[in-house]
Amino acid sequence: MNNPLVHDYVRDTIDLKKANMPESIYILDATLTEGEQTSGVVFSSDEKLEMARKLAEAGVDAAYVGFPAVSKEEKSTTKRIIGEGLGFESWGLCRVLKEDIDELIDVDCDMASFIAPASRLHYQKRLKTNLDDYLIRLEELTTYTLEHGIGVSLGLEDASRAEMDDVKKIAKIGEDKEKVNLLITDTVGTFTPASARYFIDELRKFWSKPIALHFHDDFGMATANTLTAVESGQGEYYFYVTVNGIGERCGAASLEETCTALKVLYGYDIKFDLTKLMELSKLVEKYSSIPVIPPKAIVGLNAFTHETGPHVHGILIDPLTYERIPIDTLARKRRFVFGKHTGASLIKKVLEDRGIQVDKESLEIILQKVKEKHEKKDAAWKIENNKIIENYHQSVEKRFTLENEVVEIAKKVLKL
Numbered sequence: 001m002n003n004p005l006v007h008d009y010v011r012d013t014i015d016l017k018k019a020n021m022p023e024s025i026y027i028l029d030a031t032l033t034e035g036e037q038t039s040g041v042v043f044s045s046d047e048k049l050e051m052a053r054k055l056a057e058a059g060v061d062a063a064y065v066g067f068p069a070v071s072k073e074e075k076s077t078t079k080r081i082i083g084e085g086l087g088f089e090s091w092g093l094c095r096v097l098k099e100d101i102d103e104l105i106d107v108d109c110d111m112a113s114f115i116a117p118a119s120r121l122h123y124q125k126r127l128k129t130n131l132d133d134y135l136i137r138l139e140e141l142t143t144y145t146l147e148h149g150i151g152v153s154l155g156l157e158d159a160s161r162a163e164m165d166d167v168k169k170i171a172k173i174g175e176d177k178e179k180v181n182l183l184i185t186d187t188v189g190t191f192t193p194a195s196a197r198y199f200i201d202e203l204r205k206f207w208s209k210p211i212a213l214h215f216h217d218d219f220g221m222a223t224a225n226t227l228t229a230v231e232s233g234q235g236e237y238y239f240y241v242t243v244n245g246i247g248e249r250c251g252a253a254s255l256e257e258t259c260t261a262l263k264v265l266y267g268y269d270i271k272f273d274l275t276k277l278m279e280l281s282k283l284v285e286k287y288s289s290i291p292v293i294p295p296k297a298i299v300g301l302n303a304f305t306h307e308t309g310p311h312v313h314g315i316l317i318d319p320l321t322y323e324r325i326p327i328d329t330l331a332r333k334r335r336f337v338f339g340k341h342t343g344a345s346l347i348k349k350v351l352e353d354r355g356i357q358v359d360k361e362s363l364e365i366i367l368q369k370v371k372e373k374h375e376k377k378d379a380a381w382k383i384e385n386n387k388i389i390e391n392y393h394q395s396v397e398k399r400f401t402l403e404n405e406v407v408e409i410a411k412k413v414l415k416l
């Protein structure tokens, strides 16, 4: 940001520390897979196709298009999206099983994203295997996939709790092979920005090819952790994101926050078109039926809404005083609302814009009346709105299929 009146410490972290910016950052969207893994969410085939088209239009570099081994319906949708030739690199999910990979070969996707547990907790306890056997299996399946012309993303599940030595051994599988990248998953969202950065730096000591970062938001740090890669050096990265940050449990790094921070805070050039973010957010809100909260970064209703007197006063002089993101970059509209915190300057401006002159005394009376109106109105509004919130939470519960319903289904099938 070139403005002599504000100091830019983000630029300092790049310039003064002489941090190397990555050669390439690719936006890898996972809304169609991770997003659908949000508890209760199911997207129809048409909905997925529409979201995929919108993602392509906005300029994502790569996107997960499906997990074809899950069901016939999922496979046909995956095939349908790939068949559209939307221009992004298509990634598909598979477990480290030959039959899962065969499904990906069938739908002809560009990249097979292995779900390959990397922490001892996962591969020893959950998969009940030892590292030597596991490495043999991974190597065989990697070679098999590549032989079929599909790239491999060695998706290290729970990598953030894996021994670096084990990660190094798994990475060795892809070392001398073309079209292989490493995908680091912070499955339970345990990284902090400093530890994510440390992990990436350690990884870069033995892995120079692309790294994909798939970070979860259990502590609310997914986006921040992902962005640490910007400062951690050369090489190529895929940033795994979802629209509105939806995903398993507390979700993943959000597309809108990641892309906007990259362009606006870091000045990093990505081809993604930020003006498409609101449309994408609304579309995913509609198809996931998960509302975006008003104070949500970038796409929330309140992101460019101002009420407090000094803020409005500042904005009227220079929007940079209370808005860090140039509003045009997101194609959003600024809004002033009136209430308890309104200051006289906005009321004066609104009246003057309409040719109404007002003296100081009358202005003060008008201001008091505006504040009173808001306080009175708000009490009634709160009662009504709290009912809506309560109904919404009850309605969310209805979305899940619960234990009792499964037992009922089973009883019918078993004729009990």
Ligand SMILES: [Zn+2]
Pocket (backbone or CB within 6 Å): 034, 214, 216, 247, 248, 252
């Ligand atoms: Zn995930």
